[in-house]
Amino acid sequence: MSGRRAAFQGERGAFTEEALISYFGDSVEVVPLRTLEEVFSAVESGAADYGVVPAENSLAGSVGETYDLLLSHDLRVHGEVVLRVEHHLLSVEGASLDRIREVWSHPQAIDQCRRFLASLGAEVAPMSNTALAAKRLAERRDPSIGVIASRRAAAIYGLSVLASNLEDDESNYTRFFVLSRESRPPTGDDKTSIIFSTRHEPGSLYRCLEPFASRGINLTKIESRPIRSRPWEYNFYLDMEGHGLDPAISAALEELSRRATFVKILGSYPRWR
Structure with missing residues (x-):
């Protein structure tokens, strides 16, 4: 690269x-x-x-x-x-856990570390990014402030790790x-992601999913998102096992295009291991 x-x-x-x-x-x-x-x-x-x-x-x-x-x-x-997301409490050199009075981090990181923060008893201030919180603390050099961020952020901004693995759930x-801008060729262990929308009538979602079920294609995710400017209508985001050039998936996508009102293939790509 x-x-x-x-x-x-x-x-x-x-x-x-x-x-x-x-x-x-x-x-x-x-x-x-x-x-x-x-x-x-x-x-x-x-x-x-x-x-x-x-x-x-x-x-x-x-x-x-x-x-x-x-x-x-x-x-x-x-x-x-x-x-795997691992949250750490960082502060400036010389800081200690019992001196932390305020903690900065992204709202999602704060939410994922509720038990630790409750035990710490510090004020919590949300920021737009965990690494931005670390950068701001490195500039301010206040030992009463901690940030929840990655170990990599500690190394980049010269901060010390005061506590590790703060997340409430290890399955994070x-x-x-x-x-x-480019498509990927098949590797033999791929996934494909698409977006589609259906007609606003009974059975339309079933008809759009049936081409995948009838060909034994495993769907690994389906989620709806509102369509802007069309209240109470939705796009569906779908992940499946296999590459878009695989004969079964190619045939299913062709059939979907005749049943759906809109289809966009986001890409086929190697599955992460």
């Missing part, structure tokens, strides 16, 4: 950057951006070769903004990364999509 650029939303040390490094290794050039919209636009324009964006968390569910952007941008899902994983 030498010479390639991969964009992500947030500051250096964010969990998305950790997923990016896990996927590409250290040879890729990392491009931090402010928003998910900027990540999609950077890949679409060619300013970045790839983008890495959060898709869903095993505890908190899907990232709605990512799925909405997949609908509105002409990109392909090039790969996926599944990251986040799935990320790797975005590209």
